Structure formats: structure tokens, C-alpha cells
Amino acid sequence: MFSPEGPRLSELAVQALSSVGRGYDLLAPKFDHTPFRTPAPVLDATAEALRRLGPFDSGLDLCCGTGAGMDVLARVCRRRVTGVDFSAGMLGVARERSRPGGPTTGWVRADARTLPFGPVFDLVVSFGAFGHFLPVELPGLFAQVHRVLRPGGRFAFPVAAPPRPGSLAYGVLLGFDVAMRVRNAVWRPPFVMYYRALRFGDLQRELGRAGFRAELHPLPEFGQRPDGSPRVRLVVAERPEERRAGQ
Secondary structure (H helix, E strand, O other), rough: OOOOOOOOOHHHHHHHHHOOOHHHHHHHHHHHOOOOOOOHHHHHHHHOOOOOHOEEEEEEEEEOOOHHHHHHHHEEEEEEEEEOOOOOHHHHHHHHHOOOOOOOOEEEEEEEHOOOOOEEEEEEEEOOHHHHHHHHHHHHHOOOHHHEEEEEEEEEEEEEEOOOOHHHHHHHHHHHHHHHHHHHOOOOOOOOOOOOOHHHHHHHHHHOOOOOOOEEEOOOHOOOOOOOOOOOOEEEOOOOOOOOOOO
């Protein structure tokens, strides 16, 4: 699963027994050599879909990590892109690897649940971060995203179809989820990383409650499942334009 440049088993053990923030600080220098980094085909397909919806002026990469999503924003935003993450280590790597040129780039260390911005963004993206939030935290998280978007702004993130019960992928996710729950039952501080608990129906419901109008855009680059449904979709949730008095 890991390249030779990736973390050793002993390093992963130390990271797994740390808090989420400390664990990612430790993992940061080798994060891009792990399976946890969003694959380039997903980033490229997302950028292509957003290009058809844009262009945008300013963008925010929520839980940006080492900055993979910032490359997507740089392709579709004209003026400024910002990455926010609560791991100083991940932000440090992102700064070092940022590319010159394109829109103005900024990096902010902050918790996604208390974003330090006003409504200044036209686009917010996020890649692979929601498993670090408990289901009860989604309403507050989505409310924060809604608050930092301008009216008419969009919140976009890719979601893969869940693996079928009995498949290898299903077994891997189930095993990982069980291991994390056992770890958190016997060890503190907790390390929240429950990707199997993230259900698409919950995402749609909480986006609606936060005031978003969500649409699904199939990413055809990843084909279809046997039942004809897309393997990967891009969720695009819009903050509706504010109605003027009398309308």
C-alpha cells in the first residue's frame, strides 16, 4: 500500500496512537507517499467538472493537508486560493511544495469547525476529510462552509459509490473502522477516522439543513457500476442567492 518513500510501520504505530492533529504533523513529510492522498485522477476529474461550472474568483481548500486540492483550485480560480488545515506539519509541507504563478495563494492554520473567514469565497472544495468528523459534527461543519461562501458560491467534493457488501473493499473498510473503534475505546486521545460511517444520505440531508441546494455531477472518467450508476460523483452544493425584499 505504501511506496518505499512512505512511512515505516513503526512510524505509523506512533501516529495512530497520537491525536488527529499530532498524528498528521508526524505523517506530513511522507503523506504524499501514502494511499491517503487523493489520487491524481480524482483531482483532475474534479477540476474538469468545476471548470465547466466556473470560472471562480476566490477558492478555499477545506482541510487542505499537503495541498493536493489547491492545485484544483488554481486551475479554476482567477484571483486567490486559500488552504486551511489544523495540522501545522501538513501546512508546512504544503507551503514548501506550492507552485509559483497562477492566483495568489494563502495558507491558514485553523479548525474547519470554526473557520476564521467571512463570506469571501466563491468556491470551497474538500477531498477525503469528512471521515475525521463525527456524524454529529456535520451540521456545524456545513454551517461553517455556508457562512464563508458568498451568495451563489459553491461547495464541491467528490464521493465514491460505497463498496458492495462481501467485496474486498468493503472488508477492508469494515476492518479499518473496527480497528479504529477498538483503538479509541482503549486509548486516549482519540483518533477520529471513520470513513465507513460516512453515508451519502446523511451528507445530502445535512447540506440541505445548512441551507445548500445540492446537485450531483457524475464523473464519467471512472465509469459505471453494474447497475448503471456512476462509480464517482461530484457533489456541488450551492449557497442560493439572497432574495431581495419584495421578491
